[in-house]
Amino acid sequence: MATTTPPPGGTSAEPIELSTGETVSLPLVTEATVYGAVFSASYAGVSELLPEGLVPVRATPRRAAVTVLSVEYHRVGDDAVEPYDEVSVQFPAVPAGERAWPYASVFTHGVTEGYVWYLPVTGESATALGVDFWGYPKVVGDITHDDHVAGRRTTLAVDGEGVLTLDVGKPPTLDLSLEGASYTVKDGQLLRERLTLDGRMGLWPHTERVSLELGTHERAQRLRALDLGSRALARSYLDGEFVIGPGQRVELA
Numbered sequence: 001m002a003t004t005t006p007p008p009g010g011t012s013a014e015p016i017e018l019s020t021g022e023t024v025s026l027p028l029v030t031e032a033t034v035y036g037a038v039f040s041a042s043y044a045g046v047s048e049l050l051p052e053g054l055v056p057v058r059a060t061p062r063r064a065a066v067t068v069l070s071v072e073y074h075r076v077g078d079d080a081v082e083p084y085d086e087v088s089v090q091f092p093a094v095p096a097g098e099r100a101w102p103y104a105s106v107f108t109h110g111v112t113e114g115y116v117w118y119l120p121v122t123g124e125s126a127t128a129l130g131v132d133f134w135g136y137p138k139v140v141g142d143i144t145h146d147d148h149v150a151g152r153r154t155t156l157a158v159d160g161e162g163v164l165t166l167d168v169g170k171p172p173t174l175d176l177s178l179e180g181a182s183y184t185v186k187d188g189q190l191l192r193e194r195l196t197l198d199g200r201m202g203l204w205p206h207t208e209r210v211s212l213e214l215g216t217h218e219r220a221q222r223l224r225a226l227d228l229g230s231r232a233l234a235r236s237y238l239d240g241e242f243v244i245g246p247g248q249r250v251e252l253a
Helices: 043-049 104-109 124-134 218-224
Strands: 003-005 028-042 054-056 063-076 085-091 093-095 113-121 138-140 142-148 151-158 161-169 174-186 189-207 210-214 232-251
Touching: 028 043, 028 151, 028 161, 028 210, 043 054, 043 063, 063 161, 085 142, 085 161, 093 113, 113 124, 124 138, 124 174, 124 232, 161 218, 161 232, 174 232, 210 218, 210 232
Parallel strands: 113 138, 113 174
Antiparallel strands: 003 232, 028 063, 028 232, 054 093, 063 085, 085 113, 142 151, 151 161, 161 210, 174 189, 189 232
16 A cells, blocks of 8 residues: 655745746645546556556546646736646546545546646746646646637647647536645656645536547647547536645655
């Protein structure tokens, strides 16, 4: 069973300077609007992309899952970093040895717990914020959000090459507070970051109100190789506060 331990220096909210010069504190408090969708994928394919110590959450007894999130940050920390846009591609996963039930775990872990595999953002400071603290795989990309009457359409390109276009219909929402975790690798060490979400949220299963188009970028090709299901397992929405804690080392058994 994996355990987590604080990184050197503890988890205090002492200000930390980014490589781009801004100073922020952890836990990082943000405000954001997030649309997302969960798709089924090849279990073997997802397993190969996970770092040692993590196993995929099973969407079915033989399939894993991929979550794509379209994020618009309205406030980041104490406004030290300008608001930015983001697209997250992550694999719902848990530490090896931790139980995760097929079907049900997609809805308990699908959008709140997983390994972040690709994280394009719109700005150098936003990139440094993720890389310097947690080792998030951030790169600068071109992200366009088109909020329409039914939801949001997001287009992502990196280095001038199309990665994906995601269109998600907004599900019914209610006021909720949830906890979760993201996993990253920094300096060869698997880290777990505690997440808390508080605001208007919605999750709707087995939906046709989602479309995902993959481009020609290398990351798109790797996603295509995962044999993504043609219909989303779920669509999600958050409008509220999103807090990211310091990374804690995951000690493997």
